[in-house]
Amino acid sequence: MKTVLITGTSSGIGLATAVAAAHAGYTVIATMRDPSRARPLLDATGAAGITVDVRHLDVTDAESIDTCIDALVKRYGRLDAVVNNAGISSFDPTLEMSTMDNLRANLEVNFFGVIALSRVAMPLLRTARGRLVTIGSVHGLVGQPFNEAYCAAKFAVEGFMESLAPVAAAHGVKVSVVVPGFVLGTNFGVFPDINRKTIQAISGAYAPTFKAYFDWVVSQGWAAAGQKAQEVAExxxxxxxxxxxPFRVATNEWVEDYLSEKLTDRDGSRIQALARTWIGAA
Known part of the structure; x- marks a missing residue:
C-alpha cells in the first residue's frame, strides 16, 4: 500500500485531504504541530471507518522533520508521496504596520517549512518514483492587498516548485502545486469583525483603502468564490x-478564470487595474 505524508491535518484542507487519501487506499501519515488537536481528524476517520497514523511534525523544526521521517521509514519502509499543506495566514494593514518578526515568521512556515520537508523527503520520493504536492494559493500568482507577506511566501513556493519540477521529473518524482481560492468552513484566513475593527483603528493613512478592500472581501470577493475543503482535498x-x-492544478473553474487574469497579463497592468478596484482607487 502506498504511503502519503500530509502536513497540517488538524483542520481544513489538511484534515479533509487525510480523510480523502485514506478513502483512496493510501496509508496516511497525518502530521500536525500539536497532536493534541487531532480529535476532529480522529472523529472524522472513525465515523468513516478508516484510520490514519497521527504524528507530530513542526515544519519549522529540522529535528522534528528528521524524527518524523525516520519513524515512518522504520514503520513503513517507504514514502510514496508528500502533501505540503501546513501554513499560517497573515493580515496586516500594510507593510509599515507589520514587524520584521511577523514577516519572517510567515516566510518561515509558508515557504521555508515547505522546502525543509521536501528536501528531506526527496530521496525517499525518488526511490518510490513518487509525488510531491504542495498546496499553493491564488495569492501565489495574483498579489493581494494587505496580504503582502503571505503572497510573498506563496509566490516563492510557486517559483521554487516550478524550478524543481523538471529536474524532479527527470529523476522520477512528479511535482505539482494545487491552487485553491478561498476555502469556506475553516479558520484559515478568516477575519472576524473584532480584528477588522482593531486593524482599522491602527491603519492610519491606509484606513480608507483597508475599508474598501475588506468590504470587497466580505461582499463580492473570496466569500462569493469560496469552496469547501473537501473539494480541494478531492x-x-x-x-x-x-x-x-499537470504542474499547476486549479481547484475549480473560478480559480482557473482568476489565474488567467495573471497568466495573460504580460506587463502587469491588468492585475494592477483589478487590484485598484478592490481598494476603491479605480
Whole structure:
C-alpha cells in the first residue's frame, strides 16, 4: 500500500485531504504541530471507518522533520508521496504596520517549512518514483492587498516548485502545486469583525483603502468564490493518483478564470487595474 505524508491535518484542507487519501487506499501519515488537536481528524476517520497514523511534525523544526521521517521509514519502509499543506495566514494593514518578526515568521512556515520537508523527503520520493504536492494559493500568482507577506511566501513556493519540477521529473518524482481560492468552513484566513475593527483603528493613512478592500472581501470577493475543503482535498487526491498530473492544478473553474487574469497579463497592468478596484482607487 502506498504511503502519503500530509502536513497540517488538524483542520481544513489538511484534515479533509487525510480523510480523502485514506478513502483512496493510501496509508496516511497525518502530521500536525500539536497532536493534541487531532480529535476532529480522529472523529472524522472513525465515523468513516478508516484510520490514519497521527504524528507530530513542526515544519519549522529540522529535528522534528528528521524524527518524523525516520519513524515512518522504520514503520513503513517507504514514502510514496508528500502533501505540503501546513501554513499560517497573515493580515496586516500594510507593510509599515507589520514587524520584521511577523514577516519572517510567515516566510518561515509558508515557504521555508515547505522546502525543509521536501528536501528531506526527496530521496525517499525518488526511490518510490513518487509525488510531491504542495498546496499553493491564488495569492501565489495574483498579489493581494494587505496580504503582502503571505503572497510573498506563496509566490516563492510557486517559483521554487516550478524550478524543481523538471529536474524532479527527470529523476522520477512528479511535482505539482494545487491552487485553491478561498476555502469556506475553516479558520484559515478568516477575519472576524473584532480584528477588522482593531486593524482599522491602527491603519492610519491606509484606513480608507483597508475599508474598501475588506468590504470587497466580505461582499463580492473570496466569500462569493469560496469552496469547501473537501473539494480541494478531492483535487489533491486526483493529483496524487493521476498518471501524469499537470504542474499547476486549479481547484475549480473560478480559480482557473482568476489565474488567467495573471497568466495573460504580460506587463502587469491588468492585475494592477483589478487590484485598484478592490481598494476603491479605480
Amino acid at each position: 483535487t489533491v487526491v486526483r493529483t496524487l493518483t493521476s498518471d501524469d498530473p
